[in-house]
Amino acid sequence: MTTPTDERARADFIREIIAADVRSGKHDTVVTRFPPEPNGYLHIGHAKSIGLNFGVAREFSGRCHLRFDDTNPTKEEMEYIESIERDVRWLGYDWGEHHYHASDYFERLYEWAVHLVREGKAYVDDLSADEIREHRGTLTEPGKDSPWRSRSVEENLDLLGRMRQGEFPDGARVLRAKIDMASGNINMRDPVLYRILHASHPRTGDAWCIYPTYDFTHGQSDAIEGITHSLCTLEFEDHRPLYDWFLDNLPVPSRPRQIEFARLNLSYTVLSKRRLLQLVREGHVRGWDDPRMPTISGIRRRGFPPKAIRDFTEMIGIAKRDSVVDVAMLEHCVRDVLNQEARRGFAVLRPLKVVLENFPEDQVEELEAVNNPEDPGAGTRTVRFSRELYIEREDFMEEPPRKFYRLAPGREVRLRYAYFITCQEVVKDEAGEVVELRCTYDPATRGGDAPDGRRPKATLHWVSGAHAVSAEVRLYEHLFTRPDPGADGDFAADLNPKSLEVVEGCLLEPALAEVPAGETVQFERLGYFCADPDSTPDRRVFNRTVTLRDTWAKIQARTGGPTKA
RNA sequence: UGGGGCGUGGCCAAGUGGUAAGGCGCGGGGCUUUGGACCCCGGAUCGAAGGUUCGAAUCCUUCCGCCCCAGCCA
Numbered sequence: 001m002t003t004p005t006d007e008r009a010r011a012d013f014i015r016e017i018i019a020a021d022v023r024s025g026k027h028d029t030v031v032t033r034f035p036p037e038p039n040g041y042l043h044i045g046h047a048k049s050i051g052l053n054f055g056v057a058r059e060f061s062g063r064c065h066l067r068f069d070d071t072n073p074t075k076e077e078m079e080y081i082e083s084i085e086r087d088v089r090w091l092g093y094d095w096g097e098h099h100y101h102a103s104d105y106f107e108r109l110y111e112w113a114v115h116l117v118r119e120g121k122a123y124v125d126d127l128s129a130d131e132i133r134e135h136r137g138t139l140t141e142p143g144k145d146s147p148w149r150s151r152s153v154e155e156n157l158d159l160l161g162r163m164r165q166g167e168f169p170d171g172a173r174v175l176r177a178k179i180d181m182a183s184g185n186i187n188m189r190d191p192v193l194y195r196i197l198h199a200s201h202p203r204t205g206d207a208w209c210i211y212p213t214y215d216f217t218h219g220q221s222d223a224i225e226g227i228t229h230s231l232c233t234l235e236f237e238d239h240r241p242l243y244d245w246f247l248d249n250l251p252v253p254s255r256p257r258q259i260e261f262a263r264l265n266l267s268y269t270v271l272s273k274r275r276l277l278q279l280v281r282e283g284h285v286r287g288w289d290d291p292r293m294p295t296i297s298g299i300r301r302r303g304f305p306p307k308a309i310r311d312f313t314e315m316i317g318i319a320k321r322d323s324v325v326d327v328a329m330l331e332h333c334v335r336d337v338l339n340q341e342a343r344r345g346f347a348v349l350r351p352l353k354v355v356l357e358n359f360p361e362d363q364v365e366e367l368e369a370v371n372n373p374e375d376p377g378a379g380t381r382t383v384r385f386s387r388e389l390y391i392e393r394e395d396f397m398e399e400p401p402r403k404f405y406r407l408a409p410g411r412e413v414r415l416r417y418a419y420f421i422t423c424q425e426v427v428k429d430e431a432g433e434v435v436e437l438r439c440t441y442d443p444a445t446r447g448g449d450a451p452d453g454r455r456p457k458a459t460l461h462w463v464s465g466a467h468a469v470s471a472e473v474r475l476y477e478h479l480f481t482r483p484d485p486g487a488d489g490d491f492a493a494d495l496n497p498k499s500l501e502v503v504e505g506c507l508l509e510p511a512l513a514e515v516p517a518g519e520t521v522q523f524e525r526l527g528y529f530c531a532d533p534d535s536t537p538d539r540r541v542f543n544r545t546v547t548l549r550d551t552w553a554k555i556q557a558r559t560g561g562p563t564k565a
Numbered sequence: 566u567g568g569g570g571c572g573u574g575g576c577c578a579a580g581u582g583g584u585a586a587g588g589c590g591c592g593g594g595g596c597u598u599u600g601g602a603c604c605c606c607g608g609a610u611c612g613a614a615g616g617u618u619c620g621a622a623u624c625c626u627u628c629c630g631c632c633c634c635a636g637c638c639a
Binding site: 011012035036037039069071072074075125128129132133136137138139140141142143170171173174176183184185186187188189192193194195196197211213214215217218234235236237238239240241260262267273315316317319320321322323324325326328329330331332333335339340344370373374403405406414415416417418447448449455456457458459460461483522524525526527548549550551552553554555 | 566567568569570571572575576577578579588589590591597598599600601602603631632633634635636637638639
């Protein structure tokens with residue numbers, strides 16, 4: 001119920017514009033597009049754009065195209081195309097038949113380039129990249145016209161044709177629009193339309209050796225596909241005059257409108273391709289799908305449900321203000337979904353042995369446990385109980401501080417779905433470390449209720465020693481120690497050395513050993529955990545997706561109390 | 566001394582002249598066989614200063630702050 005339903009998404013300024021366009025009859029079908037460049041992995045920031053574009057399309061009964069902006073063969077690869085498709089699908093979106101590539105339009109784009117040349121609105125420039133930069137001027141000074149700016153149409157046509165034929169080496173010449181070298185908007189100072197790149201393209205192979213730039217491609221691609229609203233991030237706001245210039249000066253079949261919104265920033269997280277790549281290359285994480293990564297593949301492996309990502313993208317809204325969303329909001333969405341859907345089980349991460357002195361040596365009892373208190377339909381399961389059990393080390397304290405109400409010497413607690421037990425004796429090793437608890441159980445409390453109405457302050461999870469399955473559990477914390485990594489310089493210096501803790505020798509109730517890789521379950525009282533693909537039949541591996549809200553941890557943090565155990 | 570944007574509670578974010586929604590977080594309390602979930606309660610005068618108006622976060626003026634742009638990247 002805290003989850004916004006898909007149909008009721010908030011009307012942000014973009015949806016308002018679109019709604020108005022529909023109302024006025026400007027468009028009868030709303031068409032959007034998600035236009036990734038296939039040069040990297042998708043991350044949570046892309047999810048915001050995906051959620052917006054596909055969400056808008058669905059809300060207005062329109063459609064959303066998936067279009068790869070593959071205009072730079074030196075950076076793009078087929079591998080990325082596949083991972084992007086998989087990630088968008090996993091997020092729960094469907095582009096139907098509308099799967100395109102900017103490279104599908106290369107021929108048409110070229111014709112349009114010729115058109116501009118014929119109109120005297122584009123020219124071939126022989127200046128080098130450095131010279132072009134020098135001529136461009138600065139932010140406060142106007143640029144200077146290239147000496148090649150006034151070539152004849154015939155010469156430009158000839159040169160452009162020869163560029164295409166491959167007569168010139170990379171960088172020898174470019175095709176530029178003839179707009180205004182004195183414009184305050186640098187994008188309008190005769191932007192480059194085509195560059196020579198003798199590179200093989202993932203899709204068009206060696207058919208081309210000149211490739212259109214983003215600016216000369218995006219708007220026209222939108223127009224070709226009949227995109228009505230082209231939604232992009234703020235840094236393209238400066239490009240809009242150029243986007244419109246092409247639409248104004250070319251015989252395009254439709255008139256899309258570009259609207260910009262603020263990209264996502266997340267606290268304790270880094271989202272630029274460059275930084276993400278650096279994390280992988282320098283080995284700060286185990287790969288693109290490391291569960292600590294904000295990539296869609298990392299998030300998936302971590303155990304975040306796609307629904308949580310969708311909820312999150314709706315919850316954060318769309319606006320033009322630069323902002324940093326608290327990662328706690330994402331975690332909230334994850335817990336919200338998992339609380340509803342994840343089945344529960346008992347797992348003890350750091351086992352402490354408990355021997356029930358008054359429980360028969362070889363007896364095993366079967367008790368009934370609820371699989372998901374939020375979902376009666378999930379049913380129940382049987383858990384086995386015996387004389388030797390294990391509880392969480394941190395659930396016992398020999399000298400309990402004021403607000404600690406779990407197990408302690410002489411204290412009685414409830415073992416969930418089982419019995420009340422009382423700690424009678426603490427066994428330590430030579431080092432003085434607690435290695436075992438001798439306890440007694442109350443046979444009258446079977447199932448967890450006392451006939452006399454006694455109610456222990458605490459209920460603990462546990463596993464039966466004879467039946468438990470061991471596992472490795474990977475505990476994650478934020479990858480960075482501060483909300484704004486890199487604000488003081490090198491973001492790598494803000495890496496959290498404790499972002500990954502591998503705990504071996506964890507004990508699972510048998511049912512948890514069956515959880516298939518990719519499924520997320522709740523380890524009661526601890527958090528949500530996702531079975532990792534690294535799991536093998538004799539080595540179960542789980543990733544902690546997110547902890548449960550932990551009031552006790554907060555109290556400890558506040559009182560500065562150390563976490564014994 | 567260029568151009569384009571943005572400034573509402575700790576973080577997101579509604580509000581479009583009529584007297585500040587909601588969410589996250591945080592702090593209280595209730596309930597509880599997860600110190601989970603769930604349920605209550607608690608906080609802003611809207612970057613600043615002027616002005617217009619019966620009335621302004623919403624209109625005007627000035628100022629301050631922050632972000633983006635000088636790739637043949639997207």
